[in-house]
Amino acid sequence: MKELDVVLRRVVVQPFYSQNAGFFLVSFFLMFGVQQPASFLVSPMFLSGVAASPVFTGLVLGVFFLYYLKCLHFLFKVLELPQNEFLYLSPLLPARQLRLSLAKAYMLVFFPAVVYTVWLAIVGVASGNSLALLLVLGYLVGLCLVTVLLVQRKLRSYRVLQRGKMWKWTPALPWPPFLWPLRYFLHQEPIMLLLTKLLAVAVLLGFLQLYPYPGYDLRPTQVGFLIAVSLQAMIVQGIQRFEEVDLGVPRMLPMGMGQRVFQKAALLAVLLLPEMFFLFRFAGHWETVWPLVQLASFGIGYLLLLLALLYRPRFTPEGYLQQVFFLFIGLLLLFLLAPPLWLVAIVFLLISFLLYRRWYYRYEQVLLRKEREEES
Amino acid sequence: MLTFQGFSKSYAQAPVLEIPELTVPAGIHWIKGRNGSGKTTLFKVLAGLLPYKGDIFLDGRVALAQQPVLHRQSISFGEAEPLYPAFITGQELVNLFAKARQAPEGQAHHLAEALGATAFLPKATGAYSSGMLKKLSLVLAFLGEPSLILLDEPLITLDTATVQAMYGLIQERHRQGTSFLLTSHQDIEMPDLPLTATWLVQHQTLSLVTSR
Known part of the structure; x- marks a missing residue:
């Protein structure tokens, strides 16, 4: 569904990357900047060490799960914005195509994590630790499915944020x-x-x-x-x-x-x-x-x-x-x-x-x- | 009052308005035009919200582009469909505008009373109806002592009593020397105001239709 892909890219993906510029800057720096080349967070030496231990692999996937929660929070917040009210129409699209479009949008937002974990899996396979590949694949497919289902459910019971209801009784503090x-x-x-x-x-x-x-x-x-x-x-x-x-x-x-x-x-x-x-x-x-x-x-x-x-x-x-x-x-x-x-x-x-x-x-x-x- | 010289406004190379030479005298003016003709763009330009090319002078002394502070001191603007952050109270906005526009003591209270806004001003704007938001925007537009007040669709969402109160305020301020530019689709209400002239925004320019 090309039309929905374009809309989701503009409504979700582009704002996500532009609003998180500082976050990605620091992540880039932490991955490439503060250590010796051998201990770069993306170096094969570091990653083969991670892939050798299921616990460490799980730890890395756990860190990316925090990033996933950030992505999901953003996705939901964007869908609730009044200007995106028109998205309530999307459940009228064929279910399979809707799921595919949502999965694509999710993958684009989660892209940095996908690249890193796939790289981890490749290094794992190359160093003889195929378990890392299984863990990463299961992790990525599982998160993708869960996200698509959650977003689809959200769209089906679409509710725009009620503007201002919660501020009715907010005390007016003297803010300059x-x-x-x-x-x-x-x-x-x-x-x-x-x-x-x-x-x-x-x-x-x-x-x-x-x-x-x-x-x-x-x-x-x-x-x-x-x-x-x-x-x-x-x-x-x-x-x-x-x-x-x-x-x-x-x-x-x-x-x-x-x-x-x-x-x-x-x-x-x-x-x-x-x-x-x-x-x-x-x-x-x-x-x-x-x-x-x-x-x-x-x-x-x-x-x-x-x-x-x-x-x-x-x-x-x-x-x-x-x-x-x-x-x-x-x-x-x-x-x-x-x-x-x-x-x-x-x-x-x-x-x-x-x-x-x-x-x-x-x-x-x-x-x-x-x-x-x-x-x- | 307003003098346009070589004025043009475009969005991404697409011209919206072009006024080579025009003088709008002091008074109360009604600006007509179809949807999308450029009325609101003209108002936003005059309010200092949008950049433009050419020159616009107010009362022959304020060059709007070159004197941004004096420009904003002299012209105020009431939007067609005002919207403010949900957590800010109307009173806070009134206080900000009154201070920035150096409104005379008691003016804000008088305006709020006249437009029936006193009761809800202490509440957060998120709890306002569209009519209340409109009343608040009118209070803000009338604050201070501007030479020109721009009111974009001032009648929409207002009840009959408030419309009459607003007409009263316009006449009161007009007697004190303030000029007005109004846009409205509801021409039947306009006989209540001593209009100086009616203008039409059409074919990307502003032209005079009738004048008193």
Whole structure:
């Protein structure tokens, strides 16, 4: 069913990859970046060791099961969005074709896990451990079948989220408007916010524990902080989406560009408070206070730049992902050269401000949608 | 009041509106046009929500593209089908707009009373009906002291009493020097307002139909 495939690809698969840019960036880094080549998480040496033990194979599959839950949660959430209400029609399609389309969409979302586990199975067979192949095949087929059945059932009893019912009795706390995007996450996307923050803090703590100051210099801490901040790319996209689509009104208000950028910087500073807390808690010495303040300022500037890039004319999610990726790699290399962080922080804040000022009033949500329609 | 010079708006190279030279005088104007003719696009451009090519001046002194803050101070916009985040209360939005637009003391309360919005403003907007959302958008549009208020389909989803209250507000503000651009499909209601002119958005441009 080509028509449904196209719709599901646009509604589910593309948003999944664009919204999880930061997550994939860190996963890529963990797979290829932090260890010796022999112990890369994708190296045959590592994987043959995993395949040799059913327990380790099960452990790896268990980790991917967490990823599967993330995919499933996303899939269900997307299906419930009011704009995807039209999908209630899909159960009218022939059941076999519907299942096939759903399976394809699921496989595309779960693709990184499929590639990794299939590679694990191949290495297992090559090293004489065929059990790994059986485990992986059973795992992938089982998850695919379960997902298709769950989604099919969901579509059959389709219910769009009841907008606002749950907020009827929510007490109105005095939230300053610049923090409304954070409030949006707490109300609408608490799991995503929590998981992202937990992962970011865990990565940062990992670096702080593995390479503690003063045993090591501050560079590993800086790299850990860079990864933790990069993980927030998904939240930054959510902030922009909230401001431009859900809230919509800030653009109409008479506010100067300085005020707009300052409010965003303040929001991002609040967002990074947990990371900053652990940074100062575990690497804070009297001689590191100033470098850490610079690092925290850099983090705000970096996120501000990621936000500004979302306003780029002719923005595409794919292009944005590439920009974030190359920016991250560039910064990683830069940090290894131990540059003056105050300068990096100032440059990032300045570039972010200039880009934001240049693009903000030229940004057009409608244009993007129309352009994509034309391209397709 | 509004002066267009070499104005054009297109979506992905497809032209939607082109107004080479036009002056819209102060007053209350009714903008007519079929669905998809570009009325809402024109309003969104004037409200500062969409970029455009060319120049638009307000009262001969505010160049909308070059003075974004003054632009937003001088023009406010009430959307046809407003929608706000479900967890935000109407009162919070009113407070934000009142502060940003430097609304006079007590104005928000007066508007909410006049449009019958006082009772539900403390509730989260997710609990609002479409009529309540419309009332809230009208309160927000009237806040401050803009020179021009744009009301896109102001009559839809409103009950008769609120429509009359809104006409009263328009007349009151018009007497104080505020101009209005309104779009509406319900032309039978318009005799209640002292219209300055009627305009038609057609063939990708804006042209005068009748003027007083």
